[in-house]
Amino acid sequence: MKKRMRARNQHLKRLLSLLLTVVMVLAMIPAAFAADTASGFVIGPYLLAPKTTSMVAVWETSGSEPTTIRFGTDANALGDAVTVERDPEAPAYGGVQTNIYRYKFSELTPGTRYYYEVALANGETSRGTFRTLEENPTEIRYISITDTHKFDTKATFDAAVADYDPAFIIHGGDMVEGTGTQKEQYAFWFNSGEFIHNYPVVYACGNHDFSDYFDMYVIDTQTEEYGSAVAGNISFDYGNVHFDLMDSNPWALFQMNAETSGGKMDAATADKIEKSVQWLKDDLAKNQDKAFRILVMHHPISDPYTKMHIAPVAEEGHVDMMLAGHTHSYARAVSDQPTVGAGTIYLTHQDSRAVSAKGSYMTHTIKDGVLTTQNMANGGVVGTTVTAVDKQQLAYSNVSIQSGPVPCNSEIEISATITNTGKGMAAAVIPVDDNGTIKYIYGDLESDSGLSTSGEPVRVSSNGVKTLEPGESIELSGTVSLTEIGKHTVKVADVSKDIEVQFRPATFSYTNVRTKLGNGEISDIGSDILNIKADITNIGNEDGTATATLYVGDEATLSKQYTLKAGEVKTCEFTYQFEQAGEFSVRIGDSAPETVYIEGSIQGMPMVVDQSGKGNNGYLHGAPTIGTDDKGNGTIILDGDKDYVEIPDNQNFTIDNGITGMVWAKLPVSEGTGINNLTPNGRDHNPLMTKGVSIGWGTNYLYRMAVRATGKVTVGIGFNNDNGEFFWNDDDADPNAGIKKGEWVQYVGGFDRTTGGDSYQNKYNSGHIDAPAFDSEIKNWPGASTYIGFSYTGALLTNRGRGVDRTMLAGEVSQARMYQSKLTEAEVAAVADAPSAAGPKSDDLVLWLNFDPKNIVQTGTHTTEWAEISGAPASLAYKAEIPGKSAIQATVEFSKDGKTVSGSKAFDLKTGENTIDLTGAGEGKYVRIVTKFTSNLGTEQTDIPVLYTYTLKAGESTAAWNTYADWAKGTFADGAGHQSSDAYRALSEDFDDYAGEVDEGKPVEQTAASSETTQTGSAATTETTTETKPEQPKEAGWDVDDSHWAAKTIRAMMAEGVLEGDAEGRIRPDDKITREEMIWVMNTMLGIQPKADTKLDAADRSSDWAYGALAAAKDAGILQGDEFGYLCGSDYATRAEIITMIARACKVSSDDRSVLDGFTDAADIPDWAVSALAGMAAQGSLSGYTDGTLQPNDQITRAEAFSLLYEAITVEAPAQAA
Missing domain, CATH: 2.60.40.10 (Immunoglobulins)
Known part of the structure; x- marks a missing residue:
């Protein structure tokens, strides 16, 4: 070497x-x-x-x-x-x-x-x-770069440095591809071009760099020359500019490693973080006289630990720009604080390891109080950021402030055109003066954009704040809340408006929804029980009683009442059990909906028998096909999308000193295999073998052997310390190291505490790392599965026990092994030469999967628990998907005591929803079902049978298995199991923190629900919750007698699907009708669809199910609000209101008021309704009562409203209608 x-x-x-x-x-x-x-x-x-x-x-x-x-x-x-x-x-x-x-x-x-x-x-x-x-430079020029790694862009960079001629270069960390202990990899940077001999470089340490060798090459000299109160942190001045370079590993690597793997950082790490943060605070305080303050570290502002520890100090210390890398993805952001805005700009470099249109390095020029930063790619500019000494120079015009009066706690809308009058970039913000209190409108999901060298736009994520270049103008709008009754003088720039804030009756909002599946401390994705909480806030000015309702979809399922004082907050909670699997939207009241997933089906899952004797069998997920290797041995073919092998942890081995993983694989040559073909532009960390809960972020694994995007193999061991991850890569400078596409290769990664780590590919030693200096415990992750071709990746979601996403491997695999010791080079070669034999150190084999079909069990069973029945079995309904040559057989077994089988009968299932007649199938007090799955592994197609549901009826009893929680009450054997949909799901966040007390509410019986929904579950009974499932409704319209004067009209409207009745099937013809009920029926009759994703103000006094309908009617001009614009959906409607709605829908009006003179109470018609009622009277659609009155301000019954509407639309109605 x-x-x-x-x-x-x-x-x-x-x-x-x-x-x-x-x-x-x-x-x-x-x-x-x-x-x-x-x-x-x-x-x-x-x-x-x-x-x-x-x-x-x-x-x-x-x-x-x-x-x-x-x-x-x-x-x-x-x-x-x-x-x-x-x-x-x-x-x-x-x-x-x-x-x-x-x-x-x-x-x-x-x-x-x-x-x-x-x-x-x-x-x-x-x-x-x-x-x-x-x-005393009049112009300062420097270049920044990060994440050079194997540095494929070095030739372009070398030429660019000579052309730009900077005073110095800043390297923001990660100059090696593997780890800092792989000393030979520092040559990637230090031997990369002529610039290294001719331009000085200052360095911040990256997560790949830190080691004694990085100290030797860089830190020792920087410390001696600049001083370092905290190891790894330095500062220096050039002219009137101050530079701080920091080691961000203590928080963004060590603290992250400890906490994201369920532990706590050690005292030394905590002390280093505290001292680092204090050092930065003190250093910035001493340099407030500088024109610019530049902060450099490896981990960017998007890193949660950097944001937590550094952002407050940087912004309070007036850092003008922070430069970082690590994510390999260019980004630009400003402060989250509106008082800072673009006063602090955060730039994250694209990596320079490989060519990218998003950039590879940045040039910086400071002159005349302006810092100009250009993001460079392939020698061209792909984005420019300008900041100046004078920050946030904004002017405002076209200011609009919503008029009053408004109820207390209302949000008023404000907008303005904002112009950046300064020399540097600014963040758009509107300061709003509310009676002397400054409030801010800030942020609008907007992205900064650049231009690639090919002329195509490059979109990059920012933190959701609109930014303005010098001279640019944009319009920004938003709301501020007015929280006190009385006169508010609201000012924006030189525009002000007086707004009267009025008394608001008790009004309730629902926020901070938290969900938990199951009854444990944290969520159980296999449970079908939902626990859900929300905070109820009385935003009114008087005490009142809220009825909190749990909605599953749009169906009201459970309700409780809570009495709250004005301004008081209480927490409500519901427990609900789902009867079906699937994806469900749930909410409480008008809260934002949450999505919950209920796991369901079971299926065939071929089992690979472990040849080690340990019983660590593997299970094939997805539908991998089979093939043969170059020696005629059987193989499985993974598609890189859904196919993988899982070996559940039987906890029958422990890794203490050493480990070796082996996978025989042929990786794909062509595209179309589910990932981006393992090319340099492809997905990173494609897993050959892993054990743990996540790779690629932190140390949430015991072992990983994966293919990098570079085509090199990386191997890692997880230790139980703050450093945690000990890994190494193939030698990047060695052309013989790395994957060989289209060839069968024995990939090996072994480690022990004495000799360190070694990688082999077909016996060739492709990578090495010396043993670590520490002697920490290896973290075994008990309970976590071993995988071939699969791993979770990204930050660990601690409560879920998995990473945020998944990473897969496309390719063909013939064999996989794991040893609880490190094999020597000679021992690796011996196994390679005789792969069918156990080979050396066979006593240390803890896993040996040979994927020849003779070792794969393609049948398996699931047996339900015994269910007690009350009579003779009648039927078994089921839903199944049985493709190709696969099969499912259900054997219904009977027992007198729930222990011993007294009789049985088998049935072959078919694809689809079907029902089996069980008459005469057997007798007993108990019944269970044994389901045999037969999968079919093929060379062209693999058939996996899936069973979704069983419903068995016997006498008056019904037993059902619909959710995974139902199936989990039984047992699996051999090649059968459950495929979790969660494995394939990318997640943005962990389970909710469900801790905290709840307030007792009074259960309310459900008597009505939205007419367009169906029942999806039932309330689960607990010690504190006694809600029950509503009774099934009777036939719709049962309460409308044929003798009722409006029966004919109501029957006609029901026949046309306009009326459906409430949850109990009632029309309630003689009850009063609310405005929202009338709008729902009218919209349905006119074919007006509800407006999606609508949320109304609590002062609109409208039911959740009616939001979309009311908003659609308002957009159509049918509905207007009260004097404040509120829609008052739950208020009972008057005759004048109903007739006006109908007139607007029919586009009927008249200015001839004389047509109303025939009504004795015409003077009582509200002014806003006159033209509508006159229009209806003029065309003969308004006849009034027999006593000559119109009674415009009286509340109207449902039957009257339906008849008026039907007459107006169809021009025919019973004579009894008013």
Whole structure:
């Protein structure tokens, strides 16, 4: 390995020295080279710690002999040679001490170019040049870059640096591809181009970098030159600009590792974080006189720990710009605080590991109080950010403030055109003065955009705040709440308005909904019991009683009453049991809906028998097909989307000192396999073998062997400490290391505490890492499955016990093994040469899956619990999907005592929803069903049978199995199981925190529900909840006698589907009708669909189910509100209101008031209703009562309203209608 690296580095040195004579416009003498000997440059020389009067050069050699350095201001007349000895305290690598050399150029002249030459004992030389920092620069230029890793963009960057000619470069971390302990990988950066010899670089530590070697290469020198009260953190000035570089690993790596894996960070980490945060706070406080303050760290503002620890300090300390990386995805954001806005700008670099249209590095120019940052990709600008000394220079015009009066606790709408009058970017914000209290309108889900080099837009996520470039104008709107009764003077800029805030009756809002499945401390995704809470707030100015209602879909299922004082908040809770599986929207009152998933079906799940003797059998998920490898052995083919192998944890082994994982796989050559083909632009961390709950973020695994997007294999071990993750990658510089597409490869990753980690591919040692310095416990993750071709990935959702998303592997697999020790290189080779034999260290085998079909059990059973029945069995209804050659057989077993089978009968099931006649099938007091699943693995198609539901009827009793919670009461055997839909679901957040007390409410019997919904479940009985499921409704219209004067009209409307009745089937013809009930019927008759995603103000006094209908009627011009614009849906309607609604719907009106003179009470008609009633009278649709009255202000019955509507629409109604 060393010889290979040394030869490569010597070749690079010759090439780079040649390029130097071409690229640099300098009169430099070409470097001389001696014959190839044992000594040579390994790294560098490179430049550190730029100052006005000094600079430091560092280099590493393969030999330990003294070296010399010469320098001067004339390239052709360098000074005398100075001997430089190697650092005697440099760390060892592979048992051999590193040969690292440092030289400080001192007493230099500011702003002056110098030339230097480093010579080795064998005569080999390397030359470079640098310029010291100026004392009072009128222009400052620097470049920032992060996540260089294997640095495929190095040639472009090398040329760009020479062209831009910065004073220095900032590296924001992650210069290695694997870990900082893989010392050879620092060459990716330090041997990447001529710039490394000619431009100084300052560094922040990335999560891949930290190690003794990173300290040796960078931190030791930076600490000595700049000082460091907290290890890894430095600060320096250039001109009137202050720079802070921080090590963000203590919070964003160590604290994250500990807490996201269910533990707590240790005291040392907590102390380092506290000291780091205090250091930044103190350092910024001392530099408030600077024109700009630049903060650099690896982990960006989108990291929750960086946001928690750093954002408040950075913004209070007036950091102008924070530069970061880590996510490999360009982003721009401003402060979440409206008082800061774009005063602090957060830029996250795209990685420069690979070419991307979103950028790879940034240039920064400061001149005349303006900092201009350009995001660069392929040598072109793809985005510009400008910030100035003077922040948030905004002007306001076209200000609009909603008029009053409004009820107390109302949100009033405000909008304005905002113009950025400054020289730098600004965030759009409207400060609103409400009686001297400043409130802010800030944020609107908007993204910043750039332009790729191909001219296509590049969309990048921001934190939801609109930003304005200098001179740009936008319109921003939002609301502020008025929370006190009385006069409010509301001001925006020079516009003000007086708004009267009036008394609001008791009104209730429902917020902060929390859900939990099951009755444990945290949610159980296999449960069918929903526990749900919400906070009820009385936003009115008087005490009142709220009826909180749980809705499943749009159906009101359970209700409770709570009495609340004005402004009081109480917490309500419901428990509900689902009778079916599926996806359900649930809410309480007018709260935002939450989605819950109830697991359901069971299926065939072929079982791979473990050959190790440990009984760690594997189960095939999805529908993998089968094939053969190059030796004729059986294989499974994973599609990279749904197919994977799961080995449940039987907790029959523990990894303490060592582990080895092996997977024989052929990875795909062509696309279309479910992931992006394992190319450099493809998905990262494609799992060969994992054990744990998540990979790719933190240390939430015991073991991982996965394919990186680069095509190299990474192997990792999880330790129970703050560092946690100990991993290594294939040697990126080795063309023989990494996956071989279309070829069968034995992939191996092994580790122990003595020899470290080694990777092998077909016996070739593709990667190595020395043993870790710590001796922590290996975290075994008991209970977590081992997987082939699957893993959860991303941040750990602690309560769910999984990562936020999944990562898959496409390919063909013939065998997989795990040992509880590390196999040597010879032992790995022995297994590779005889893969059918147990091989060496067979006693340490804890998992051995051979995927030949002879080892795969394709049948399995599920047996339900015994269910007590009350009579002879009548029928078994079921729903099943049985494709191709698969099969399901149901055997109904009978028992007299619920223990011993007294009789049985088998039935073959068919695809679809079917019913089996059980008459005469058997007798007994108890019954259960044994279901046999037969899967069919094929070369072209694999058939997996799925069973969704059983419903067995016997006498007066019914037994049903619909949800996974139902099936889980029984037992599985061999090739049968449950495929969780949760495994394939990407999640944005963890289960809700369900802790906290609830308030007791008074249960209310449900008597009505929305006419368009059906029952989906029942209330679960608990110690504190006694709600019951509503009775099934009778036939609709049962309460309308044929003798009723409106019976004919009502029957006609029911026949047309306009009327359906309430939950009990009642029409209630002689009850009064509410405005929202009338609108629902009218919209239905006119074909007006409810408006989706509508939420009304609580002052609209409307039922949740009517929101969409009322909003649609308002949009159609049928419905208007009261004097305040509120729709008052639950108020009883008057005749004048109903007739006006009908007239508007029919577009009927008249200005001739004389047509109403025939009614004795015409003077009582409200002014707003006159034209509508006159229009209806003029066309003969309004006849009044027999006594000559119209009674416009009386409340109207449902029958009267229906008849008026039917007559207007159909021009025919019974004579009895008014």
